[in-house]
Amino acid sequence: MNAVKTGSHAASTLEKTPVGDLVDGKGHSSGAEWLTRYSTSLMGVFGTPQRVLVRGAGCLVWDADGKEYLDLLGGIAVNALGHAHPFVTSVISSQLATLGHVSNFFTSPTQIALAEKLLALTHAPAGSKVFFTNSGTEANEAAFKLARRNGASPDGTTGKRTKIIALEGAFHGRTMGALALTAKEAYRAPFEPLPGGVVHIPFGDVAALEAAIDETVAAVFLEPIQGEAGVRPLPPGYLKAAREATTKAGALLILDEVQTGIGRTGKWLATEDAGIVPDAVTLAKGLGGGFPIGALLTFGERTSSLLSAGQHGTTFGGNPVATAAALATLHAIESQRVLENVAVVGDYLRTGLAAVDGVTEVRGEGLLIGFDLDADVAPAVVTAGLDAGFIVNSPGPRTIRLAPPLVLTKDQAGTFLAALPAILQTAKDAQ
Structure with missing residues (x-):
């Protein structure tokens, strides 16, 4: 050497x-x-x-x-594909030997191709967009900011929508915004005060959900299956009820599929058969087949325009190697x-x-x-x-x-x- x-x-x-x-x-x-x-x-x-x-x-x-x-x-x-998958490792090695990092001042073919692939796999409606991160908690941080923008008045200041709803038993990450969404007191207490406005309601209780959603709610965050709480699936009909209630109140429905997405449940998204279109979905974990990458997908033009230039960013997110790893992972899942x-x-x-x-x-x-x-x-x-x-x-x-x-x-x-x-x-x- x-x-x-x-x-x-x-x-x-x-x-x-x-x-x-x-x-x-x-x-x-x-x-x-x-x-x-x-x-x-x-x-x-x-x-x-x-x-x-x-x-x-x-x-x-x-x-x-x-x-x-x-x-x-x-x-x-x-x-997702186990350890040392030969195709994924070869793609990562090839990309790193070609172009490893470019910062967010530039883009790359792998970044664009991965965004297009994710929108296609999730059957995203016209006007949908992708923001890449390095992890699931960062994807949820971006989604937290998205929710805050849904609560902003036209002049950019905070409006009447100041509340964000999550569920008891929820785990959305350990950075400060994601931690505010996370329900476990042992995780939260050492770092309070956390970003405000988050309310946790009983898990799986449709009546409690409908009672909590009004014109003061900016967003509802849901995991289709709560992993950290012991693998607890939301009851049948809950997601539809959440979609109806959030649509009526003008709130966002944000689905955390960090753990359940990218084939984990036998589907690209655990919620793809739920008969709903959320406003946003967060992904990570299996997306890179072991290489760190996360993503926030925003569905539709209105949601995709909530965050504008300069309001969020990342140095490493969406880098050529991570996005190449994700493209290779998705290809292997499909082809095999x-x-x-x-x-x-x-x-x-x-x-x-x-x-x-x-x-x-x-x-x-x-x-x-x-x-x-x-x-x-x-x-x-x-x-x-x-x-x-x-x-x-x-x-x-x-x-x-x-x-x-x-x-x-x-x-x-x-x-x-x-x-x-x-x-x-x-x-x-x-x-």
Whole structure:
């Protein structure tokens, strides 16, 4: 490796320790040693990592000690095509070798092509537009600003629409605007006062929704399926009621499909069969197949004109590499019939989970699945699952969440179903 000619310590360190070796873990520290180094160099906002992962292929990952795991969380619904997908990685490498970053003073063919593709896939009406971000929380921040503009008077000052409605149990991100939309008190309390005007109403209660929406409401934010709350789908008819009430009051209906979008439920959008057209949709997670990218889609000319030049921006959002990664991901999902696989394997998993002793309820759609247990052992199930070679998540004391790569096979899902009874017993014995 040629050293960067700056005389820097970093350059000489890279020369002695090739980046490739750091990535795959060859000849370096054990997992325990890496975690010790982690604790002395990184902020503790995530607690202690469960493992040090060094390599992935498809739905499998390996840790620094060489142990193999079936990844049933997919980086929390991010790795839509699994790890190291050959087509996506080749497109990213090719784009980075061609043009990596241009700032928002310029655009690129991949940015324009991705915006057009997303509008086509979502059947967006004429006049719809896209704003690219780097993450889901940033997409929701942009949507928060969009809502504020819906509340502005013609002269640009704040008008009578000052209220934004979200649901109890909602999770929309951790930046300040997105956090104001998020309902969990433990996330909110350390950072109050948050941006004002957000009201949280009971989940799934149509009467409470209709009572809350009036001429003071700028927007309603909804997740079709609440992931952080334990994979809770909105009840049938709720979205239609929300669309009717917001239209009547002149409020925006903004759908957070950060977790549910891009094939996660077996459809491009979880809400595409709901019989409604929202005013805006936020996307991220699976959009880049593991590469950071988010998007705000505004539907129709009125909504798309609410934010004008200079009112929002991003340095990295929509860069050529991220948009190329997203285009490659969408192409692979289409060409490899991934949506069909999501429906088949999702049904197989939910049916199998419902038959496991100790599982009391199974929820979700496609490959976004939550299942409840008959005891408060979910965190112990995560630990026992890791020991058995499976990565899962516990959003609650009795709830396990699965959001695996969309390319998970029935055989791979079957290995988890076969191992789950023993995992549950190990977790209960550990209590």
